[in-house]
Amino acid sequence: MDQTISLSLIVPFYNVGENFVPLLASLEQQLLPGVEAVLICDGATDDSLAIAQQHIAASQAPFRYQLIVQANAGVSAARNSGIQHARGQYIGFVDADDVLLDDYSENVLGVISKHQPDLIEIGYKRFRSLADLPHSKARYLHRYSGLQPCRQVALTVFKANRWFSVLRFYRKDKIPHFAFPLGVGFCEDLIAIPALYQYAQTVFCIKKPLYGYREHAASATFNVKPASLQALKSFSSELANQQHYAALPSQWCGILQFNLAYLLLKLHKTTQQQEALSPAFLGYIRKLALTHWLTPGLSIRKKWRLTFPGSVYRPNKSE
Numbered sequence: 001m002d003q004t005i006s007l008s009l010i011v012p013f014y015n016v017g018e019n020f021v022p023l024l025a026s027l028e029q030q031l032l033p034g035v036e037a038v039l040i041c042d043g044a045t046d047d048s049l050a051i052a053q054q055h056i057a058a059s060q061a062p063f064r065y066q067l068i069v070q071a072n073a074g075v076s077a078a079r080n081s082g083i084q085h086a087r088g089q090y091i092g093f094v095d096a097d098d099v100l101l102d103d104y105s106e107n108v109l110g111v112i113s114k115h116q117p118d119l120i121e122i123g124y125k126r127f128r129s130l131a132d133l134p135h136s137k138a139r140y141l142h143r144y145s146g147l148q149p150c151r152q153v154a155l156t157v158f159k160a161n162r163w164f165s166v167l168r169f170y171r172k173d174k175i176p177h178f179a180f181p182l183g184v185g186f187c188e189d190l191i192a193i194p195a196l197y198q199y200a201q202t203v204f205c206i207k208k209p210l211y212g213y214r215e216h217a218a219s220a221t222f223n224v225k226p227a228s229l230q231a232l233k234s235f236s237s238e239l240a241n242q243q244h245y246a247a248l249p250s251q252w253c254g255i256l257q258f259n260l261a262y263l264l265l266k267l268h269k270t271t272q273q274q275e276a277l278s279p280a281f282l283g284y285i286r287k288l289a290l291t292h293w294l295t296p297g298l299s300i301r302k303k304w305r306l307t308f309p310g311s312v313y314r315p316n317k318s319e
Contacts, residue, residue, distance in 0.1 A: 006034040006112050007105065007169070008088030012078030013052065013096035014042040019214065022099055022130060024055045026212075030105040031064045037094075038082040039065060043072025048096075076180035076188045079165075083172075083179065090120070091178075092169040099212035101125065101133070108169060111204045115147050118200035120169040123209040128216060138209040141167060145207040150200040151249075157197060158252045159297040161259040163189040166211055168196060175199045181235075186228035187263070191235050194256060198248050229267055236260050240284065258292050261285040262302045265309055282309050 011027070013020060027037055039056075041049045049069065056065045066085055070078065083091060090112055094100065104122075111120055125136035142156045170178060178199075180192045197203075238244035239257050248256075265285060268277055289306035292298055 004034060005036050005088040006109055007036070007090045007092060008082075008086035009035065009037045009092050009094050010040070010079055010082035010086065011037055011094045011096055012040045012042050012075050012082065013048050014044050014072065014075075014078075015046045016044075016048045016096040017046065019097035020048055020051050023094070023096055024052070026099040026101075027094070028055070028059060030100045031059075031061055032105045032109065034109060035105050036064050036066065036086070036088060038086050039067045040078040040082050041067070041069045042075065042078040043070065074183065074185055076182050076184055076192075080179045080182075086172070089172060090169045091172055093165040095166055095214075097214050097216075098166065099130070099133075099214070101210050101212055103208070104210040107206050107208060107210055111206060115202075115204050116171070117147060117202040117204040118171045118174045119150065119196055119203040120206065121203060122167050122169075122206045122211055124164070124167055124211040124213050125209045126213050126215055128214070130212075133212055136212075140205075140207065140209075142205070144205045147202060147204050150197055150203045153203050153205065154197040154249075154252060155255075156297070158194070158255040158259075161190075163187075163193040164213070165189045165193055166213070168193065170196050170200070174201075181231070184228060184231045185225060187232055190232075190260065190263075194245060194248065194252070197252070198245065229264075232260065232264060232267075236264060254288075254291065255295070255298070258288050258298065258302070258306070261288050262306055265305065277309075285309055 009027070031037060039052050041052065052067060056062050056067060059065065068081060068085060070081060079093060092108070108120060108122070111117065121141050123138055123140045125133055125138060127133050127136050141162050142153065142160055144153050144156070175196060178192070178195055180188050184191060235244060236257065239253060239260070245253055245256070261284070285306045286309065289303050293303055
């Protein structure tokens with residue numbers, strides 16, 4: 001058994017189906033000395049729990065796994081439970097239908113050993129079928145690489161608006177109170193991950209695609225429930241009233257509000273169960289667009305649509 005755990009990988013799962021097996025197979029290959037996997041069964045009703053138990057029993061290193069079983073509480077609660085049980089110096093997150101690519105742990109452990117940054121970022125590939133991975137394009141959160149002051153990287157991160165938790169690792173003793181918002185089933189990363197940049201002093205950007213991100217219609221990314229939409233609206237209101245991320249640099253917070261406003265506008269157009277946007281909110285997003293009209297690095301299309309929201313969403317005349 002490893003004396004020191006450098007990296008804990010948090011893997012919540014719920015009714016994953018056939019995609020769980022390739023994830024576990026790739027995870028097994030990355031459990032090098034100093035790495036543990038914390039699997040959290042979030043009340044699964046299919047055979048996911050049995051698959052996890054069988055996998056651990058057949059593992060070459062079963063002592064590098066923790067298996068936690070809880071009643072269904074959602075992905076945020078499951079991740080938070082994993083964080084609480086994690087023994088590693090650094091915490092990373094893995095979605096149960098994705099895969100870890102070659103040299104994932106070797107690269108991350110190397111950075112931890114040499115640099116001890118507060119935050120680590122990695123590149124990724126998108127795929128629908130595992131056969132796509134060898135030919136998939138390598139993607140990155142931004143253009144930076146190597147060890148950087150967090151403040152130098154963060155503005156670009158906020159503008160890019162890619163908040164994937166699975167592409168980040170954080171140092172637990174430097175950001176000890178990090179947690180995901182409970183009761184949120186959509187864009188929980190957008191709400192939680194900015195906190196890592198708020199508290200981190202240094203970030204190491206690994207310019208290699210080490211994570212395979214699966215895209216499919218069943219993903220939460222493409223299915224938004226009214227309750228999740230309301231949670232995003234509440235978060236937007238809290239940002240505007242400085243009830244959330246009050247200590248975040250104002251420029252970062254403003255860009256976060258800008259991108260969130262565009263997301264809300266787009267969701268109200270595409271969600272089947274639409275709820276009318278108030279004139280006050282429409283005025284708020286127009287103001288955001290005008291405030292950031294000259295901000296470089298933000299999408300011109302987003303600026304245009306937030307300035308003229310009627311081109312994306314038409315409110316009820318009865319409002």
